[in-house]
Amino acid sequence: MAVAVAGVLVAAGAITYAVAEDGGSADTPTADSADAGFARDMAVHHQQAVEMSYIVRDRTKDEEIRRLAYDIAQTQANQRGMLLGWLDLWGLPKVSSKPPMTWMGMGDAPSAGDGSLMPGMATNDELKKLNTLSGKQAEVFYLQLMTDHHKGGIHMAEGCVEKCTVGVEKRLAQGMVDAQQSEIDLMAGLLKERGAKARP
Secondary structure, three states: OHHHHHHHHHHHHHHHHHHHHOOOOOOOOOOOOHHHHHHHHHHHHHHHHHHHHHHHHOOOOOHHHHHHHHHHHHHHHHHHHHHHHHHHHHOOOOOOOOOOOHHHOOOOOOOOOOOOOOOOOOOHHHHHHHHHOOHHHHHHHHHHHHHHHHHHHHHHHHHHHHHOOOHHHHHHHHHHHHHHHHHHHHHHHHHHHOOOOOOO
């Protein structure tokens, strides 16, 4: 396990450093660029996915759900580290005075409620509810929340694929699209097994 984790961290560092010599752009991104905006916003989006995943791991004993939650938490924590590392590499701030997703032309997107800073993100009330559930109820609510979360994340990642200029970042974004769509399909099956489905 320790060797595997170390390997992931080394790979993440190598990918982060590779941005400095990436052939996709000759210039360092600016604070208002899509590259920087995506890195900042997706880091925040990912952090909530990590939080939800660790909540459900404590609320269920189902090994399939616990394994999925662990995989999502580890993958998104690793990617979040890359995104924040790139901002450090570019000498750019990790926060912006502008609303989230301004880089996508969606700075005025309506919020679903407190805590839901971007499309797909859960509200504070939803996170509190997840913390009160256990067993099958926690599993279903987590799968519904994470399906919404992934849909929002895919939309943002597709925006980076279209608008970002740094090649490594664009490739990471496309990888997010592919992986999260696959997980949405998996979660649809898990919901069906529990007599439930994704929220409309």
